[in-house]
Amino acid sequence: MLRAAAAFLAILAAGLVLGPALLLPPAASADQVRGSQRQVLRTLDVADAWRVTRGAGVLVAVLDSGVDPRHHDLAGSVVTGPDLTRGANPSGTAPRRLHGTYMASLIAGHGHGPGRSDGVIGVAPAARVLSVRVILEDDEPGFQTFNSQARYENVVARGIRYAVDKGARVINMSISKDRPTKQERAAIRYAVSKGVVLVAAAGNEGAGRRDGPYSYPASLPGVISVGAADHGLHKASFSNRNSLVLLAAPGVNVFGAGPGDQYWVGRGTSQATALVSGVAALIKARYPRMSPALVAQALTTGVTRRPARGYDPGVGFGVVNAARALAEAARLARHRHTASGPGAQDADLPMSAATGAEPSPLPPVRVVRRDTGMITLYGGVALAATAGAGVSLTAMILLLRRGGRGRRVRRTPRNAREARGPVAAGADVASKYVA
Template sequence: MLSPGAASPATAGPRRTVSLLLPALLMAVIALVAPPAAADQVRGSQSRVLRTLGVDAAWRVTRGAGALVAVLDSGVDPRHHDLAGSVVTGPDLTKGAGPRGARPSRLHGTYMASLIAGHGHGPGGADGVIGVAPAAKILSVRVILEDDEPGFRRFNSEARYENVVARGIRYAVDRGADVINMSISKDRPTRQERAAIRYAISKGVVLVAAAGNDGAGRRDAPYSYPASLPGVISVAATDRALHKASFSNRNSLVLVAAPGVDVFGAGPGDQYWVGRGTSQATALVSGVAALIKAKHPKMTPALVAQALTTSARRRTARQYDPGTGFGVVNAARALAEAARLSGHRHTASGAGVQDPDLPVAPGAGGERPQLPPVQVVARDTGLVTTYGAVALAAAACAVAFLALMVVLVRRARRGREHVMIENPQPDRRPRAPT
């Protein structure tokens, strides 16, 4: 089990590695280095990622105003210069795991939030981190502890914290979230998480999650959750050349990809960080989804996913690759595709179309019809086996008979040719007199 993200300080310095492992629950890996980079160095360092995502063209359409993105993570620092005024702090669902008065570090969550909705600071917001949807709002819901926090082991050992992600999803949905970012991963989902995801999708909420970072040296890495659950957009990470990053999981449920190597973001206390992981890629895709929902608030999760996949950039002629899904997302092209899809419904409507909320062929007044009992046909497997054997034997005999006929015909032809050679016909051509 491995986290979706890794980060390190944006400037050089002595390094120490911190592993955020959440046994039986959620995980992350973060490498910390001090001191942080200057804010005015960060924007230039973001240019490669922003250019890959095509955000400049997308921002001519929308910057995400009106969209609410829930960040289910380790918490977000609402006072960071690049996030001030954009963060609503929700509940701490890990409460009770740590000692009274312990303050959460909120590194991973702040980092992800900045990639989604960072708005920079200074004159014209030109300094610091700018996210993919800088006008969007963030709803922070704390569902994990980072491994250097007191209470980490308790959080991962007590059953009462097993379904914090499911509770976080439902809370975000009920508070009006348009997109839920889950830069987290675990080995297997719970029944409550599956139900919460179905609930979110039924309410039109887009769910985006990290494919996981267990792909190094493996052709097919494990499936991680919640990314691999139906209806969730599973995001892989790419390197600078837009190939699958070596650490990124490869499996058949990866839907799209985004840059996940050397991605700059914000940390608590007005710090800045650079890191790698599917966590970062996931946050970037959530930002693109927020742009789509800001422009088309009623668009269903399925159509948002279609807009992302149809418009994604592919490096090969193949339509799908388990390493990068349908390709690297592009915000401008995704918005254009969403505009085309906005005239369509995920379910059919109009005259003659069955209302999906009613049973098939309802009776008078819309009541549920009395359907006849289902007839179960019992088949004698022994008899089926016998018939199959007889059929195979008959087929074998037919093939043998045909082969015998071919042999006999060939022998007959060779016999006629021999007779013609031994008894040639007399030469009846006219000859000159002798």
């Protein structure tokens, strides 16, 4: 129990990843929300990106607290998956689904009203959302139970595998905890092997820190770790700063949808993560066979506000830009980024769902053991031989010098006269002075 609590403590609470949020009053109508989104949409350059694709045909899994499928900005675009938190809340408790609805709207909100010009518009408005409930909001009655019982320790890993098997091409994880599990590592490896792009929040514990902590699953290999940028497109004060942050997106005063046709505004790396997932969905819609590594490369190469030194632990390689990322994806589309040769995992081979072990056909890793004693011996012999050679060379030079001093050159007047003549060749002249 203690191990489960330690591994899952501080996991994914809406208060942690959502940041301070404000429910907009009814007077803030849906069209006002669209106007409030304008700055974020302009930063992402979605208008130009939508000339290429709006995300049709892509399923984005939102591993979160659940999504309200009836919100008028998401209606018809949400597929509801399993609730992997079942049993944590008391029987009959309805899930709040605030955080999950908020994230889903930033990814695939399509608005409503005439011309769908009202409400929230997501980065990939034609994409579909697969909702998988893997967290509870921090004010749900079962929150402490969920965060302390071992049976919920691997819900994220189970959610990843479920999403991959249901055809998701992008998985958004606006969630964060302080350490990963073995099953999560295996599930991420499984998702990457199937060509699925994983995007996760870098975390919101960076305020007052020079270097923020590493959060998971964002810090696991194969996952795109996203930091939050402020209005000036610098690192937001709360955003974690570490060497695994890949890029950033707007994360301050971001407007989104809430359950029951409400609208919310908040800040956090959660919002930034959802926006990056939307851009990844655009890329996968246009280039469905592009590997996760190449998608990540397109995202990082197409950034704006690149740091002066090329990379910064606060914002990674820069701030995501949808139009530029799609242009980079077009350039990369003709390439493959799949390992081949001995030892490479075959993506078509199944992986063990229970343990996450590698398929049996993979050969074991060869370990070469060096005999340090023999290395020391041979090194000593080499040094002794070098020293002996140096002594011999020195002795030879001394003997030659001593022999030269024992011989005298005797010049005759004829020798001297020849010496004053023109020099034709050094060897000939020298021979005339040898006694």
